Amino acid sequence: MSKRPKPTRRCHWVPQAYLKGFAADDSKTPRIWRLSNKSGEAELKRVDKVAVRNHLYTVVDGQGRRNDEQEKRFSELEELFASKVWKKLQTDFFDLSDPTIRKMVSLLAATMYVRNPAHLEMYKNIHTQFVEEFSGPLGPPDAVVVNGKSVELEHSDWPKYSNASEDDLKRNWFEILNTCGDVAEMFLEMRWAIVASETPVFVTSDQPITFIHPDLRFRGIKNPETMVVFPISPTRVLHMDHRHTEPDNQYYASRFNGAAINMLVWRNALEHMFAHRDPHAVCADILTLEGSEEFQNTLEKDRL
Structure with missing residues (x-):
């Protein structure tokens, strides 16, 4: 009789396959820069050691055994982060109107949003x-x-x-x-644009889906002033909003060395920024521009 496989203990709420795209190296055990908004000390950590919690997606059944079916569902979905389509989206210029691409990215974004332990x-x-x-x-x-x-x-x-x-x-x-398809549908209905950088500048966090609203509060995805930022890679960030009078499915060049977007991602983090480069350099870029008049004007009236 074959032994019952051990249930997954270490559950990553930010998929390792996604974080590898922001890693500082491409070794078999890639590392990533991590900065806490509590300690302020940057450190290089293995990707498999971050954004993880024991038994986050497992429960104990009536016989006292761990059930990890939910973790396995997520693992199957996470395979999309290793697909050729996702890898091309990370670095190339894609037709964002392609319904297959939009459905895939919307589902990944929706899942990453709802599976965060903050929601639990x-x-x-x-x-x-x-x-x-x-x-x-x-x-x-x-x-x-x-x-x-x-x-x-x-x-x-x-x-x-x-x-x-x-x-x-x-x-x-x-x-x-498991009903996050409703959230994915809302993302599908939004206007999409990608901010692209010629050099790697963008970061991500332990809460990668960032919601932006002029009130500085979450007003719901369908609110006409709600915007969503989803870092795809160090050179690509997906921006979604409801400004359907503006061009859809466009690519725009990054400005300010990615500082404006990185500031929003960093402020939205539960605790950690994840980056391919020293986070202190990322913060220095933000501080350099945050007080400038040009930067403030861009935040107030920018239209992607």
Whole structure:
């Protein structure tokens, strides 16, 4: 009888195959520069040692065994980062109107957005707040208002919900992760442009999908002023927005040594910037331009 394979323990929420595109070398065990927004010390780390958490996408079943089906789903999808199409997108000029390309990139971006552990913590916090709010003698309400409509609630599942374990909450989170096609559809509907650099300048982070809004708050993907930044490689960054009166599927030359985009990516990071070059040099570029009048004017009125 063959032994049951050991479930995956180390789960990467930023895929290694994606991060290898930003690595400082191309060895069998590539390293990448990492800078924390807490310690400020830059370090070279192996790609397999960053953006990783034990058992992030595994749960324990009724027999006490780890189930890593969710991790395997992600692993299959991550193979797209090693595809010829993705590699060409990283360095070449592609027809961004190609529906196959758009669907692939939209799905990868949507998955990277929803699988981030920050969303798990947010889901757990909402659960905690909801249970605390409605654990009194009156119990949960009979109905709630969603988008102006009253929705009746079923009370029979309340004990199971209120007593949910860590693994129960993860299973519910996995269901949300596996419906990220809705997010991908929203990305597909946006206007696309790629900012291209002749030399490697762009960085990424432990939260690669960056949302930008004039209010400096997340207002929803469909908000007409929402923009999305997704670093593809050190020479390519995908920019998505709702300005459909502007040209679609265009390439634009990078300015300011990539500092404007790198600033946005760095500010959006949970903790770490990842780069092919010393992050202190990246920060120096940002600081050099951040106070300049030309830089500020570009941030306010730039149109890709």
